Amino acid sequence: MIDCLKSLFSGQKEKRIYSNPSLESESFTQKYVLLLVVEADANPEMIQQLKEEPRITSELLPYISSISLIQGIWQGSESEYKELFNIDHLFQESSKREELYSEYDIHLIKIVLDERQPEFSEGNNSLNWYDGFRKISLLTQEKYKLEISERLSSDVTDGFDSKLYR
Numbered sequence: 001m002i003d004c005l006k007s008l009f010s011g012q013k014e015k016r017i018y019s020n021p022s023l024e025s026e027s028f029t030q031k032y033v034l035l036l037v038v039e040a041d042a043n044p045e046m047i048q049q050l051k052e053e054p055r056i057t058s059e060l061l062p063y064i065s066s067i068s069l070i071q072g073i074w075q076g077s078e079s080e081y082k083e084l085f086n087i088d089h090l091f092q093e094s095s096k097r098e099e100l101y102s103e104y105d106i107h108l109i110k111i112v113l114d115e116r117q118p119e120f121s122e123g124n125n126s127l128n129w130y131d132g133f134r135k136i137s138l139l140t141q142e143k144y145k146l147e148i149s150e151r152l153s154s155d156v157t158d159g160f161d162s163k164l165y166r
Contacts, residue, residue, distance in 0.1 A: 032116045033081040036064075037072035037164060040105035040151050047107055047148065054146040056111075056137040065130040071106060072157065072164030073129075075120040078112065085160050091147045101151060108149040108156075111136065122165045 040047070046063045056064060063069060076084070090108055119132030136144060157164070 029114070031078040032113045033074075033076060033078055034111040034113060034117065034120055035074045035081065035085070035164075036070055036109040036111075037157060037161075038069050038107050038109060039071055040101075040107055041103060042066070042069040050109070050146065050148050054148065055141060056133055056146065058134075058137055061130060061133055061137060065126050065133050067126040067166075070126075070129070070166065071154075072161065072166055073120060074164050075116065077116075084163055087156070087160070090149045090152060090156060093150070099153075102153065104154040105151050106154050106157070107151060110147045112145040113139075114143055 038047075043063050043066075046060055046069075049057075049060065074084075087108065091110060113136070117132045117135065119128040119135070121128075
Protein backbone atom coordinates (compact mmCIF):
# COMPACT_ATOMS: atom_id res chain seq x y z
CA MET A 1 0.00 0.00 0.00
CA ILE A 2 2.81 2.39 0.90
CA ASP A 3 4.60 1.55 -2.37
CA CYS A 4 1.41 2.28 -4.26
CA LEU A 5 1.09 5.68 -2.55
CA LYS A 6 4.77 6.46 -3.17
CA SER A 7 4.37 5.75 -6.87
CA LEU A 8 1.27 7.96 -7.05
CA PHE A 9 3.05 10.88 -5.42
CA SER A 10 6.27 10.44 -7.32
CA GLY A 11 4.48 10.86 -10.67
CA GLN A 12 4.90 7.23 -11.69
CA LYS A 13 1.91 5.31 -12.81
CA GLU A 14 1.19 2.02 -11.15
CA LYS A 15 0.83 -0.79 -13.61
CA ARG A 16 -1.78 -3.36 -12.72
CA ILE A 17 -2.64 -6.38 -14.76
CA TYR A 18 -6.05 -7.93 -14.42
CA SER A 19 -6.89 -11.32 -15.81
CA ASN A 20 -9.89 -13.57 -15.74
CA PRO A 21 -8.73 -17.12 -14.91
CA SER A 22 -11.96 -18.65 -16.21
CA LEU A 23 -11.31 -17.19 -19.67
CA GLU A 24 -7.73 -18.43 -19.75
CA SER A 25 -8.84 -22.04 -19.38
CA GLU A 26 -11.43 -21.86 -22.17
CA SER A 27 -10.45 -22.94 -25.62
CA PHE A 28 -11.76 -20.72 -28.40
CA THR A 29 -11.51 -23.04 -31.37
CA GLN A 30 -13.30 -22.11 -34.55
CA LYS A 31 -15.56 -24.76 -36.04
CA TYR A 32 -16.66 -24.98 -39.67
CA VAL A 33 -19.97 -26.08 -41.09
CA LEU A 34 -20.52 -27.94 -44.33
CA LEU A 35 -24.20 -27.75 -45.31
CA LEU A 36 -25.62 -30.00 -48.02
CA VAL A 37 -29.06 -29.89 -49.58
CA VAL A 38 -29.71 -33.32 -51.06
CA GLU A 39 -32.55 -34.69 -53.12
CA ALA A 40 -34.71 -36.88 -50.87
CA ASP A 41 -35.48 -39.57 -53.44
CA ALA A 42 -32.05 -39.77 -55.13
CA ASN A 43 -30.66 -42.34 -52.70
CA PRO A 44 -33.03 -43.27 -49.84
CA GLU A 45 -30.74 -46.11 -48.69
CA MET A 46 -27.87 -43.67 -48.14
CA ILE A 47 -30.16 -41.29 -46.22
CA GLN A 48 -31.36 -44.15 -44.01
CA GLN A 49 -27.79 -45.31 -43.38
CA LEU A 50 -26.74 -41.77 -42.38
CA LYS A 51 -29.71 -41.54 -40.02
CA GLU A 52 -28.84 -44.85 -38.36
CA GLU A 53 -25.13 -44.12 -38.19
CA PRO A 54 -24.25 -40.43 -38.72
CA ARG A 55 -20.86 -41.19 -40.22
CA ILE A 56 -19.41 -40.99 -43.72
CA THR A 57 -18.06 -44.39 -44.64
CA SER A 58 -16.03 -45.44 -47.66
CA GLU A 59 -19.11 -47.23 -49.02
CA LEU A 60 -21.05 -43.95 -49.08
CA LEU A 61 -18.37 -41.94 -50.89
CA PRO A 62 -19.62 -42.40 -54.47
CA TYR A 63 -23.19 -41.56 -53.44
CA ILE A 64 -22.72 -38.61 -51.12
CA SER A 65 -20.42 -36.80 -53.55
CA SER A 66 -22.75 -37.30 -56.53
CA ILE A 67 -23.71 -34.18 -58.46
CA SER A 68 -27.15 -35.70 -59.05
CA LEU A 69 -27.75 -36.01 -55.31
CA ILE A 70 -26.47 -32.62 -54.12
CA GLN A 71 -28.77 -29.73 -54.97
CA GLY A 72 -26.76 -27.17 -53.03
CA ILE A 73 -23.70 -26.90 -50.84
CA TRP A 74 -22.26 -24.26 -48.52
CA GLN A 75 -19.21 -24.13 -46.27
CA GLY A 76 -18.19 -21.50 -43.77
CA SER A 77 -17.43 -20.83 -40.15
CA GLU A 78 -19.93 -21.78 -37.48
CA SER A 79 -20.51 -18.10 -36.73
CA GLU A 80 -21.24 -17.39 -40.43
CA TYR A 81 -23.61 -20.36 -40.48
CA LYS A 82 -25.53 -19.03 -37.49
CA GLU A 83 -25.68 -15.56 -39.05
CA LEU A 84 -26.78 -16.68 -42.53
CA PHE A 85 -29.02 -19.65 -41.78
CA ASN A 86 -31.71 -19.99 -39.15
CA ILE A 87 -32.35 -23.68 -39.71
CA ASP A 88 -31.08 -25.66 -36.72
CA HIS A 89 -34.69 -26.37 -35.73
CA LEU A 90 -35.01 -28.38 -38.97
CA PHE A 91 -32.60 -30.97 -37.60
CA GLN A 92 -34.90 -31.74 -34.65
CA GLU A 93 -37.11 -34.81 -34.70
CA SER A 94 -40.10 -32.52 -34.21
CA SER A 95 -39.63 -31.10 -37.71
CA LYS A 96 -41.09 -34.30 -39.17
CA ARG A 97 -44.06 -33.39 -41.29
CA GLU A 98 -47.31 -35.19 -41.82
CA GLU A 99 -48.19 -33.82 -45.25
CA LEU A 100 -47.81 -35.62 -48.54
CA TYR A 101 -44.36 -36.05 -49.94
CA SER A 102 -43.26 -34.43 -53.16
CA GLU A 103 -40.67 -35.41 -55.74
CA TYR A 104 -38.96 -32.10 -54.93
CA ASP A 105 -38.41 -32.92 -51.25
CA ILE A 106 -34.96 -32.62 -49.72
CA HIS A 107 -32.86 -33.53 -46.72
CA LEU A 108 -30.38 -31.17 -45.11
CA ILE A 109 -27.07 -32.59 -44.01
CA LYS A 110 -24.98 -30.54 -41.62
CA ILE A 111 -21.38 -31.55 -40.92
CA VAL A 112 -19.47 -29.63 -38.24
CA LEU A 113 -15.69 -29.87 -38.68
CA ASP A 114 -12.58 -28.65 -36.88
CA GLU A 115 -11.15 -27.12 -40.04
CA ARG A 116 -12.29 -25.76 -43.38
CA GLN A 117 -12.15 -28.30 -46.20
CA PRO A 118 -10.87 -26.62 -49.41
CA GLU A 119 -12.43 -29.37 -51.55
CA PHE A 120 -15.86 -27.85 -50.84
CA SER A 121 -14.99 -24.31 -51.91
CA GLU A 122 -17.28 -22.60 -54.37
CA GLY A 123 -16.44 -23.55 -57.95
CA ASN A 124 -15.22 -27.05 -57.12
CA ASN A 125 -16.82 -30.09 -58.73
CA SER A 126 -17.94 -33.54 -57.63
CA LEU A 127 -14.40 -34.94 -57.98
CA ASN A 128 -13.20 -32.37 -55.44
CA TRP A 129 -16.19 -33.19 -53.24
CA TYR A 130 -15.32 -36.88 -53.42
CA ASP A 131 -11.80 -36.09 -52.18
CA GLY A 132 -13.26 -33.93 -49.40
CA PHE A 133 -15.70 -36.60 -48.27
CA ARG A 134 -12.90 -39.18 -48.41
CA LYS A 135 -10.84 -36.98 -46.05
CA ILE A 136 -13.82 -36.65 -43.72
CA SER A 137 -14.40 -40.43 -43.80
CA LEU A 138 -10.85 -40.92 -42.52
CA LEU A 139 -11.42 -38.64 -39.52
CA THR A 140 -12.29 -40.13 -36.16
CA GLN A 141 -15.87 -39.62 -35.09
CA GLU A 142 -14.73 -37.07 -32.49
CA LYS A 143 -13.38 -34.80 -35.27
CA TYR A 144 -16.74 -34.13 -36.90
CA LYS A 145 -20.44 -34.19 -36.18
CA LEU A 146 -23.02 -35.10 -38.81
CA GLU A 147 -26.71 -34.29 -38.54
CA ILE A 148 -29.41 -35.08 -41.07
CA SER A 149 -32.88 -33.63 -41.20
CA GLU A 150 -36.11 -35.46 -41.75
CA ARG A 151 -37.59 -35.26 -45.23
CA LEU A 152 -38.44 -31.60 -45.85
CA SER A 153 -40.25 -29.60 -48.47
CA SER A 154 -37.85 -27.82 -50.82
CA ASP A 155 -39.65 -24.62 -49.79
CA VAL A 156 -37.52 -24.51 -46.62
CA THR A 157 -34.57 -23.33 -48.72
CA ASP A 158 -36.44 -20.27 -50.04
CA GLY A 159 -34.80 -18.02 -47.47
CA PHE A 160 -31.24 -19.14 -48.10
CA ASP A 161 -30.98 -20.88 -51.49
CA SER A 162 -29.09 -17.91 -52.95
CA LYS A 163 -26.25 -18.59 -50.46
CA LEU A 164 -25.81 -22.15 -51.72
CA TYR A 165 -23.64 -23.12 -54.65
CA ARG A 166 -23.41 -26.21 -56.74
